[in-house]
Amino acid sequence: MDSAIILPAGGIAECGISVITLRIKIEGREMVCFFLALKKNSNPVITALFILFCLVFVIPVLSYASRGITPVAHISEDQARRVALVIGNGAYGNAPLKNPPNDARDMGAKLKRLGFDVTLLTDADQRTMEQAIRRFGRKLRQGGTGLFYYAGHGLQVEGRNYLIPVDAKIYDETDVKYKAVDVGLVLDTMNLAGNGLNIIILDACRSNPYTRSFRSAVSGLARMDAPTGTLIAYATGPGKVAEDGTGRNGIYTKHLLKYMEVPGLPVEQVFKNVRKAVIEETGGRQVPWESSSLIGDFFFLPGKQPVKTATSAQPPKAVPIPVKKREQVSEARQIREKAISLYEGTGGRIDHEEAILLFIEAEEKGDPMARMWLAMLYYKGGCGFKINPEKAKILADQAIGQVKKEAGRGDVEAMFLLGSAYADGLGIEKDYEKAVYWFRKAAEKGEPLAMNNLGFMYENGLGVSQDYAKAFYWYQKAAEKGEPLAMNNLGFMYMFGLGVSQDYAKAAYWYQKAAEKEDPDAMYYLAFMYHLGHGVSQDYAKAFYWYQKAAEKGEPKAMNSLGSMYKLGHGVSQDYAKAVYWYRKAAELGDSWAMYHLGQMYENGQGVPQSYEKAVYWYRKAAELGNKTAKAKLQRDKKKY
Known part of the structure; x- marks a missing residue:
């Protein structure tokens, strides 16, 4: 010993x-x-x-x-604190991959057993990936070892490497930098954290699914030099293509999972062993490689390397650290409560991006309430979430039983969630009267979001007789508790004179109050007031400022308006390319007006090469979402197209 x-x-x-x-x-x-x-x-x-x-x-x-493992007397601080972000994308519409989600789940589980604090994402869109990378960077600023793992499609354009989200709509090379995630973002985030030791693992060198639409068809990823204190590992060499594998895992990740658990093996030796195994399995077709500038030692599993004997051909498995289910549930609840605070702004700060990541983290730990929150976000969209009814249904079906149980026990949050489930038909048959019942139960117990939603039911006559006065009452009650959604709704009622005399000044007042609490919808409407000069002096600069703030929060209406400001030169220099950029961002989030405007840009060749085919594509997309102007356009010009 x-x-x-x-x-x-x-x-x-x-x-x-x-x-x-x-x-x-x-x-x-x-x-x-x-x-x-x-x-x-x-x-x-x-x-x-x-x-x-x-x-x-x-x-x-x-x-x-x-167990054949020798305890180590001391582990350096950098090895003691370990943080990992693991992403596996496979559900691509044009070129799906079966292994990356499995690779990510297995890698996440392995890293957890090796002492890493793991954030796991599978089939993630661009916004979710970028949010997770930023949050990963914030964690790394506290010190320790950082590890980023990605499996899925990746490609290089003009010498830069990009990871492809599952929602990427890439038509040519110019789309890549706007629709994909630049690996440089990961490198910069980890480098700026100043934590000392970082590992990046990219099992992303699959074949380029967009080769036909690219001017140049460069395979694989480009070489990147690792910054000081960093190791970058690739599934195969520069410009080469990795194999996805026929089993549960890709060939590269399969061997990496095996050798990570060899006690006392330096990280460089781990990757050497992986390289040898992959070369042997593929007959030399795939040769993994690394770029390293590590200045310290790192061991996935500290300890002495086991003595090889006839009975020890396989590396010994690490001893899993048991986690009590009750402790796990408690931790998930704490994460969810923090997410709700950031989502509602009850802690004095709204941060929807951070809230969404925390909901995802709690859901991954098996929290049914977080699962229902995510179902609502996928169903309604907003906050950067692309509407996805199928995913919303899956999550709601998994969560509804426990939500009903907790609501019956008097849990206020569960009452609100159950009301929302009945209102939207999530995991349960739609029933507005039952939605009103549960919203009222939660509202009477002081839940501000339930008060706001009860006001919405009265405003729109859902499950109750339409009553603007009662809607205003409940919005006001929620606003008094600091609920920004209710403040925004009060602004809307003053703006259109619903239940109160029309008053643009009061509308602008409430929009301002909600916008200051970081509500993206209120930011959009406040910008709209400045744009048109309703209730405030017309001010294009302030309009642009609030549209941009809302767009940064993922509000598609604001993105569309930014596109129009760039197109018309309102408050900014006229710039058709930037107009196209913002129209496209909003269109991809489901905004029908942005789709229509994007069609106009293609028809007129403004900011993009003229293309009637692409113009018609976007007009039809807008018309399918019920945009009457797009429908009329297609009908009027059908001979032209």
């Missing part, structure tokens, strides 16, 4: 402890064992200390030894 306890000469005997030496052989290896025995009538204090010594030192050492 590598550690020893040293006592002064004669000290053991004087303390009433005898030492017995025994030489034995186990599986062909000779071992010297030292047994400590208490003498009869030993001092009680010494007896207690002896028992404590056995519990703290002897039993753990024997436990580790029985």
Whole structure:
């Protein structure tokens, strides 16, 4: 063993402890064992200390030894704190991959067993990936080792490497930098964190699914030099293509998962072993490589390398650290509560991006309430979420049983979520009257979001008779509790004179209040007021400012308006290319007016090469979403197209 306890000469005997030496052989290896025995009538204090010594030192050492793992006396601070972001994308519409989600899940589970704090994403869109990378960077600023793993489609354009989200709509090379995630973002984020030691693993060198639409068809990823303290590992060499594999995992990740758990193996040796195994399996077709500028040692699993014997061909598995289910549930609830605080702004700050990531993290830990929150976000969209009814249904079906149970027990959050489920038909048959019932129950217990939603039901006559006065009452109650959604709704009622006299000044007041609490919808409407000069002096600069703030929060209406400001030169220099950029961003989030405007840009060749085919594509997309102007355009110009 590598550690020893040293006592002064004669000290053991004087303390009433005898030492017995025994030489034995186990599986062909000779071992010297030292047994400590208490003498009869030993001092009680010494007896207690002896028992404590056995519990703290002897039993753990024997436990580790029985598994072929030698405990390490000290692990550096950089290795003690470990943070990982793991992403696996496979659900691509044009070129799906079956293994990356499995690779990511298995890698996430392995890293957790090796002591990493893991954030796992599968089939992630661009916004979710970029949000996760930013949050990953914030975690790394606290120090420790950072590890980024990605499996899925990746490609290079003009010497830069990009990771492809599952929602990417890429028509040519110019789309890539706007629709994909630049690996440079990951490198910069980790480098700026200043945490000392970082590892980036890219199993992303699959074939380019967009080759036909690209001017140049360069395969694989481009070479990148690792910054100081960083190791970048690639599934195959520069410009080469990696194989996806026929089993559960890709070939590269399969071998990486195996060698990460070899005790005492330096990280560089791990990747050498992986390279050798991949070359052997593929007959030299795939050769993994690394770019490293590490200046310290790193071990996935510290300890001595096991002695090879005829019975130890496979690397020993790490001993999983048991986690009590109750502790896991408690942790997930804490994460969810923090997410709600950031989503509602009850803690004095709204941050929808951070809230969404925390909801995802809580959901991954099995929290049914977080699952229902995510179902609502996928169903309604907003906050950068692209509407996805299918995913919303899957999540809601998994969560609804527990939500109903908790609501029946009097949990206020569950009452609100159950009301929302009935209102939207998520995991349960749509029933507005039951939605009103549960919103009212939660509202009477002081839940501001339930108050806001109850106001919405009265405003629109859903499950109750339409009553603007009661809608205004509940919006006001929620606004008094600091709920920005309700403030925004009060602004809307003043703007259109619903239940109150029309008053643009009061509308602007409430929009301002909600916008200051970071509500993206209110930011959009406040910008709209400045744009048109309603209730405030017309001010294109302020309009642009608030549109941009809302767009940064993922509000598609604001993105569309930014496109129009660039197109018309309102408050900014006229720039058709930027107009196209913002119209496209909004269109991809489902905004029908942005689709229509994008069609106009293609028809007129403004900011993009003229293309009637693409113009018609976007007009039809807008018409399918019920845009009457787009429908009329297609009908009027059908001979032209």
